């Protein structure tokens with residue numbers, strides 16, 4: 302008899318199959334029930350763009366979109382997202398490298414320095430802008446308040462989210478979707 306058995310009959314050291322759609326691609330792995338989503342993404346699926354800072358829900362570096370809504374992957378068990386859709390930072394730029402409007406805006410406004418916090422900010426901004434397509438500065442500050450940055454002083458980040466909101470309203474694109482191949486952040490086609 303094990304002391305780790307749960308009401309479901311799954312032992313803490315057993316592995317269970319988790320299947321998720323990550324950035325539009327079905328992915329599966331066998332994980333222990335205690336496996337964190339951040340570790341599942343980084344170590345099992347090798348999607349290391351999702352960063353891990355505090356590991357207890359404070360800094361927002363580990364933010365991903367779960368069915369379109371931002372969640373902290375360091376506070377989420379991988380087994381709890383079985384059957385769901387995830388978007389990570391790797392799922393935002395176009396396959397041809399064209400930056401997502403939020404990524405382009407962070408670049409334009411110097412919204413990053415060391416860049417450690419940036420994936421979390423970009424993903425959070427995408428989720429925020431899907432809910433608030435025309436935010437004022439106070440709403441942006443509040444919407445980004447769950448992400449911490451040690452470097453920038455936040456002014457560039459504020460400007461970046463403001464620019465991205467304008468760009469996305471102009472194109473009508475869903476902020477949570479991958480940028481189309483051949484499109485710039487302003488929606489213009491890239492000439493070859």
Ligand code: FES
Pocket residue numbers: 352353354355356357358359360361362363364373374375376
């Ligand atoms: S690493 Fe998840 S909130 Fe800091």
Ligand code: FES
Pocket residue numbers: 412413414415416417418419449450451452453
């Ligand atoms: S750019 Fe360094 S922590 Fe934000």
